[in-house]
Amino acid sequence: MIGRLNHVAIVVPDLEAAAALYRDTLGATVSTPLALPEHGVTTVFVELPNTKVELLEPLGDDSAVSGFLKKNPAGGMHHVCYEVNDIEQAKLDLEKAGARVLGDGNPKIGAHGKQVLFLHPKDFCGTLVELEQV
Numbered sequence: 001m002i003g004r005l006n007h008v009a010i011v012v013p014d015l016e017a018a019a020a021l022y023r024d025t026l027g028a029t030v031s032t033p034l035a036l037p038e039h040g041v042t043t044v045f046v047e048l049p050n051t052k053v054e055l056l057e058p059l060g061d062d063s064a065v066s067g068f069l070k071k072n073p074a075g076g077m078h079h080v081c082y083e084v085n086d087i088e089q090a091k092l093d094l095e096k097a098g099a100r101v102l103g104d105g106n107p108k109i110g111a112h113g114k115q116v117l118f119l120h121p122k123d124f125c126g127t128l129v130e131l132e133q134v
């Protein structure tokens, strides 16, 4: 079902500092910050040869990642995103297997303009899993 690792998302308290760390200390190519108000985050993309790392900073008061940052003030890994070819079929197969899809259970348009859904961390080894249709 799952294909490539599309990205790993890390929530950070200070996006500028995190971007500088990846750019200057780790020598990676980083994007300029991109505000995504409808997702409640500002993002910086770290481009790696085989995948991406997304640095996420909360944007606005009701950001979905604010609670995460309260529990993890220094930041931390938030989710992994795997690619799938058919997100509707993946959803059906996963629900049949007993996995819980977060929200209303239907795929939404994610931060990259593609259909995504999130799976309950308790069903996947304690890790929030995003599926993205490619």
Ligand code: CO
Pocket: 007, 009, 054, 079, 081, 130
């Ligand atoms: Co993501």
